[in-house]
Amino acid sequence: MTETRRALITGITGQDGGHLTELLHSKGYEIFGLIRGQRNARREALVREYPYVRIIEADLTDQTSLINAVLTSQPHEVYNLGAISHVGYSFRNPQLTSDITAKGVLNLLEAIRITGQQETARFYQASTSEMFGGLDYNRPGTGYSEDSLFHPRSPYGVAKLYAHWIARNYRESYGMFVSTGILFNHEGERRGLEFVTRKITNAVAGIHLGLQKEIVLGDLWPKRDWGYAGDYVRGMWQMLQHSEPDDFVLATGETHSIEEFLTLAFAEIGIDDWRPYVRQDPEFMRPAEVDILLGDPSKAERVLGWKREVDFPGLVRLMVEHDIALRSGELTPSTAER
Incomplete structure (x- = not known):
């Protein structure tokens, strides 16, 4: 046994x-x-x-x-x-x-x-x-x-x-x-609300449902994998x-800026121009920012047989759909969000 x-x-x-x-x-x-x-x-x-x-x-x-x-x-x-x-x-x-x-x-x-x-x-x-x-x-x-x-x-x-x-x-x-x-x-639907990706999708859901009018963010140019x-x-x-x-x-082997994330997230609720809904605040800007992070996952793919299944647009879509359901009362927050 x-x-x-x-x-x-x-x-x-x-x-x-x-x-x-x-x-x-x-x-x-x-x-x-x-x-x-x-x-x-x-x-x-x-x-x-x-x-x-x-x-x-x-x-x-x-x-x-x-x-x-x-x-x-x-x-x-x-x-x-x-x-x-x-x-x-x-x-x-x-x-x-x-x-x-x-x-x-x-x-x-x-x-x-x-x-x-x-x-x-x-x-x-x-x-x-x-x-x-x-x-x-x-x-x-x-x-x-x-x-x-x-x-x-x-x-x-x-x-x-x-x-x-x-x-x-x-x-x-x-x-x-x-x-x-x-x-x-x-990232994903379990991401804490203090992280920029989840902050964006949570706010986009709120804007879609009429619960808020804007998102307050820091720098928008950094690129992440x-x-x-x-x-x-x-x-x-x-x-x-x-x-x-x-x-x-x-890693995924590709990078996208916060602006790109915003574009895809707002597109999920039918808004083409996100700029009227986003305000930048120095409070959310770091003393030392990392411009770009790009990873090479070839070793994990070769040795472990690891491969990602969700692409970048799919990730944004998954998170926006989850947060719309959450903020409309259809879902209960996960442990990580509490």
């Missing part, structure tokens, strides 16, 4: 955590979700949305709680998705970003090592394209790959770079099965099923 696979997920209440939970449940996993504190505002929604998840209270800044979480779950796979994940917020709270996004990864890896689970547990670290920094001298024509130089331009990017390197260090020093996914921007979160979470799982641990870029 085959043993049921057990997975421990940090950041389970976020966008990727929700997609991953559904994917692993469909594959028959026993899922343990790590959340912070008994008064966590998202706990009730998590229980309602995923009643099959076994909740463990722990904190990435508290190693004792992480040791207990590992001992309780005895995981075959650990997905570290927990982080302060908003770039703008990281400028306002750089120390908290460092404590959770950077040092939290070290704490979790140490918990696995101390408990002796490194022999059986495969570890996924959620790295990010923000580690590259978007500098032209660092980006070949085909986009950033696993071998490109890093030059992060935010406290979030710096913290993620530490996490990326400490994860690789534990793979090389202790022989742990540690794979990192350098994921470019991935935008894909669908559900596709990228499938890639995370594929990394831990591969025979060898490694680093993989997940």
